[in-house]
Amino acid sequence: MPLEFEKPILELERRIQELKETAKATGVDLQAEIRLLEERLAQLKKETYGNLTPWQRVQLARAQGRPTTLDVLEKAFQDFLELHGDRAFADDPAIVGGLAYLEGEKVVVVGHQKGRDTKENLQRNFGMPHPEGYRKAMRLMDLADRFGYPFLTFVDTPGAYPGVSAEERGQAWVIAQSIQRMSRLRVPAVTVILGEGGSGGALAIAVANRVLILENAWYSVISPESCAAILWRDAKEAPKAAEALKLTAKDLLAQKVVDAVIPEPEGGAHKDPDRAIQNLKEALLKTLEELKGLSPEALYQDRYRRFRRLGAYAEP
Amino acid sequence: MPLEFEKPILELERRIQELKETAKATGVDLQAEIRLLEERLAQLKKETYGNLTPWQRVQLARAQGRPTTLDVLEKAFQDFLELHGDRAFADDPAIVGGLAYLEGEKVVVVGHQKGRDTKENLQRNFGMPHPEGYRKAMRLMDLADRFGYPFLTFVDTPGAYPGVSAEERGQAWVIAQSIQRMSRLRVPAVTVILGEGGSGGALAIAVANRVLILENAWYSVISPESCAAILWRDAKEAPKAAEALKLTAKDLLAQKVVDAVIPEPEGGAHKDPDRAIQNLKEALLKTLEELKGLSPEALYQDRYRRFRRLGAYAEP
Amino acid sequence: MALERLFRRKRPSGGGRDVPELWTKCEACGAQIYKKEFQENLHVCPKCGHHHRMPAEERVAMLADPGTFQETTRLRPLDPLGFVDTKPYAERLKAYQGETGRPDAILGGTCAIGGVPAVLLVMDYAFAGGSMGSVVGEEIARGAERAAEEGRALVIVAASGGARMQEAALSLMQMAKTVMSLDLLWGKRLPYVSVLTDPTTGGVTASFAALADVIFAEPGALIGFAGPRVIRQTIRQELPEGFQRAEFLLKHGMVDRVTDRRRLKREVVQALRHLHPGVPYAPGV
Amino acid sequence: MALERLFRRKRPSGGGRDVPELWTKCEACGAQIYKKEFQENLHVCPKCGHHHRMPAEERVAMLADPGTFQETTRLRPLDPLGFVDTKPYAERLKAYQGETGRPDAILGGTCAIGGVPAVLLVMDYAFAGGSMGSVVGEEIARGAERAAEEGRALVIVAASGGARMQEAALSLMQMAKTVMSLDLLWGKRLPYVSVLTDPTTGGVTASFAALADVIFAEPGALIGFAGPRVIRQTIRQELPEGFQRAEFLLKHGMVDRVTDRRRLKREVVQALRHLHPGVPYAPGV
Numbered sequence A, B: 001m002p003l004e005f006e007k008p009i010l011e012l013e014r015r016i017q018e019l020k021e022t023a024k025a026t027g028v029d030l031q032a033e034i035r036l037l038e039e040r041l042a043q044l045k046k047e048t049y050g051n052l053t054p055w056q057r058v059q060l061a062r063a064q065g066r067p068t069t070l071d072v073l074e075k076a077f078q079d080f081l082e083l084h085g086d087r088a089f090a091d092d093p094a095i096v097g098g099l100a101y102l103e104g105e106k107v108v109v110v111g112h113q114k115g116r117d118t119k120e121n122l123q124r125n126f127g128m129p130h131p132e133g134y135r136k137a138m139r140l141m142d143l144a145d146r147f148g149y150p151f152l153t154f155v156d157t158p159g160a161y162p163g164v165s166a167e168e169r170g171q172a173w174v175i176a177q178s179i180q181r182m183s184r185l186r187v188p189a190v191t192v193i194l195g196e197g198g199s200g201g202a203l204a205i206a207v208a209n210r211v212l213i214l215e216n217a218w219y220s221v222i223s224p225e226s227c228a229a230i231l232w233r234d235a236k237e238a239p240k241a242a243e244a245l246k247l248t249a250k251d252l253l254a255q256k257v258v259d260a261v262i263p264e265p266e267g268g269a270h271k272d273p274d275r276a277i278q279n280l281k282e283a284l285l286k287t288l289e290e291l292k293g294l295s296p297e298a299l300y301q302d303r304y305r306r307f308r309r310l311g312a313y314a315e316p
Numbered sequence C, D: 001m002a003l004e005r006l007f008r009r010k011r012p013s014g015g016g017r018d019v020p021e022l023w024t025k026c027e028a029c030g031a032q033i034y035k036k037e038f039q040e041n042l043h044v045c046p047k048c049g050h051h052h053r054m055p056a057e058e059r060v061a062m063l064a065d066p067g068t069f070q071e072t073t074r075l076r077p078l079d080p081l082g083f084v085d086t087k088p089y090a091e092r093l094k095a096y097q098g099e100t101g102r103p104d105a106i107l108g109g110t111c112a113i114g115g116v117p118a119v120l121l122v123m124d125y126a127f128a129g130g131s132m133g134s135v136v137g138e139e140i141a142r143g144a145e146r147a148a149e150e151g152r153a154l155v156i157v158a159a160s161g162g163a164r165m166q167e168a169a170l171s172l173m174q175m176a177k178t179v180m181s182l183d184l185l186w187g188k189r190l191p192y193v194s195v196l197t198d199p200t201t202g203g204v205t206a207s208f209a210a211l212a213d214v215i216f217a218e219p220g221a222l223i224g225f226a227g228p229r230v231i232r233q234t235i236r237q238e239l240p241e242g243f244q245r246a247e248f249l250l251k252h253g254m255v256d257r258v259t260d261r262r263r264l265k266r267e268v269v270q271a272l273r274h275l276h277p278g279v280p281y282a283p284g285v
């Protein structure tokens, strides 16, 4: 499914392709025309992708084919062994996690998991966890602490699931507990916002020493649609809300909510997932290297200070 | 409901009562006859209660009117504040707990709770906890550790509930976790077996530095009825099983499974609950006094050693 | 976040405009109540027991021992994102400040509660639906720090529609900040008690409010993560009777006690006196 | 406890008496399988994949690296209570010892598993239904102690109907003893992996087996606290399809992985190599 704002690009690409086929089929030399159109295409891409609006980025962050946690685990890590279950109620497919190696270093990983097609999306509840998902995450935090291995998380959720069963089983409580558990880690913790960073359901596994974000990902207290529905009383005003919420990587960096932005290939990570994942891996390795010298206690204090200073207010 | 083996005693008591009424109503002097019967009654009680079989004790341990955890909390403690819930799924009425004072000392308490009548028994599931009951207990263990207050438990359960929902929510897992959590306490932990100590469902909150038991309570790996059903293939052989299981207070003391026996009034704790609770309170105070000098680490080690040495086996 | 409620009913507490000034009307049973009596009864309807919302100052008066409260909250909000929806955030702030006479949605300070030294923080639903932005987050963190430094218990009365949307990600970060600040109390074995009042939802429930050593809820209070409207839209069904009310939360193991406001101070004191290591047992206090 | 099963079917593994010695019959699909093939296929039916019970020695051979296993289990059971039901416990013990050639229901020792130094303990369902009495409890505690002392991982293959009734309360105490012994591994950051095989119920599930860092279960294995018969009697209903099977446990979050026995060693090694701090990454091991 092409995104609305990409349609002119796709249209141009289609025409170039047609010309090439015509040239091949008829033997007519269309080199010059093709070159001209390709230049125009490059220009159009630069204009479009170089000036993305926040709302366009939100759409890219949700694009089909964008790398998910499992894609990252498969391609940037070695020997991922998925572990399941919260030891109390269920295994939540909307959060995955387990043991892996990053360039040979032992790490424990957790991430939201969206489906890669409609069927998988249903099974994974569109990446919206229930309480048991966060309990699984906490169990893996325990494991990371117990063995002293870095704890890495990948955030990609519209939000924690807002349903009756989730409320019954303490969605608010488990998010609070997960924030607390993660903040207490005595190992290096690094989070990457992969796609959507929706509210408390994202933060629950994002209380890290360093929070990185992919160039077109978003992270905020509410989705643009819900924000628009409340403040503008019309979900269709989401583009305005996306603008107002300052939810893009660059904005978040300015607010110090994230520590670094990971570049994406032109047109978004889904256009070249391997490249995006390679960029992500390099950023992760660099970040882990920075945290290497810190003692368990220093890691805790570093994380405490990181979040302690966030906010904007005036002394009286 | 009188217990079967107590019927001769009750019959004699009834006859004495009748004679007294007759004497009063008619003015006839029956003093001598009454005294004779009263002597016989005392003798009969001594014979009966002095030679209780294990199965008779099991019946006393289940007798209506026997002090429950809440009775003990009300009468031996001050200012009990009940705390509820496991912060994850439900509040289990089969386990109660909270904050209290024992002779002015701050303690955290947990116990199985049977109902005091049929309606309450249904509501409390006959003292058979679901996983959330043990999770509540663990939360209170956390609280005791966090504030450094002694942790006291009262055991009175036929066993953890053997039902579909309990299995679904990890009955085995939560019992294991509760054993582990309690064993790791860094505060003094004392358990009193009040009535029934049924298997893992009892042990889950009985991993204490000192385990006390009321004179007629029982504690074992299986109830006599279930044991009989399996080994004799007939639940009616429960008296034989009760004998074989060596589940009485005295037997358990010999096996070092318990550390002290708390005497009950003649005929069982339900005949004079206040006296039984007073005995219990004195035993608790004495036991806490013994543990007073130990450091948090020493308390952990003491508990470890206590359970480490239990068992009977031969070196090759 | 469940700010939606705020936009449906702006008044923090009972009282329509169709009854005379001296009287107020119970939201639940419609009884006409003499305002003075209503206030003396802590905004609980004497007829049906319904717990109405209560101004933050009266909360303080109800919980703090007389004459002990010293206000400490004074931070002022900024508009870090220059947020504008149908109205600029800066203007909204001014309006709330005018209505409540408070810089932001929290009132707090030091006091004694049943003789226990405490930091008491009360969220004010009348200010932007009690939403948590940078000021609320910072005041809570500072409250926890002060409690730890001065050996005080921490008591927070929560009332919030959730996070402050107009501070976006910075508002979200207050969830982490407030949770982390509680660690200071752990280190010193100081107790933390929270009281969940109507309503407590969103990022406030899902952070500091859920992590108290002892959690009280007021009867009938709406408590949850997602707001009822959002849930109804998600599941496209009516919500069960009593869903997300305090009694429902108790049944589901999330709160320790649902306590009538008229007994609340007594029970809070009981918990504080027990858990605060510096306070000895005194019968009947 | 779920010893009941033992009394219904005493044979530990496939094979009725109506097929010739060289052949065995799949319990699930009834297929005739050449015994040697069956054994080489780790007692998994090549036709339907059903996992049959497996002798303890073969478990060791399957998991330990060739030539590395040194048996350490040798304690002998006593009859501390002089227990007699329809037969004296002492006689039962002799019979089991005769049948299995083992002093009690556990076989264990030191070995390497995928190059990781380990203590491997395998419960033997053929001995008194794999029930845990004093010997099993003590061997597990000693195994954990040895692992901690020698820097080894701990791997336990569970198979048990529960506690050893004939040791009554002493058998119950083994639950606490085994759980507590695991703390020694925590202190040294040594991993503990458990494998739940058919059946694992009662006091074994509810103690050490449930507390591993990584828990594997074999496909179709019955795993739970109460035995199915007891539950059926309690609720007076038929049990749901698949209830208490490994896949059910996975769905309910109790185990990390349900792993085909033919891939089990590979996955156990993967977990051990990752978690054992002394073992570096080696691709493809």
Ligand SMILES: [Zn+2]
Pocket (backbone or CB within 6 Å): C026, C027, C028, C029, C030, C031, C045, C046, C047, C048, C049, C050
């Ligand atoms: Zn009313």
Ligand SMILES: [Zn+2]
Pocket (backbone or CB within 6 Å): D026, D027, D028, D029, D030, D031, D045, D046, D047, D048, D049, D050
């Ligand atoms: Zn087969």
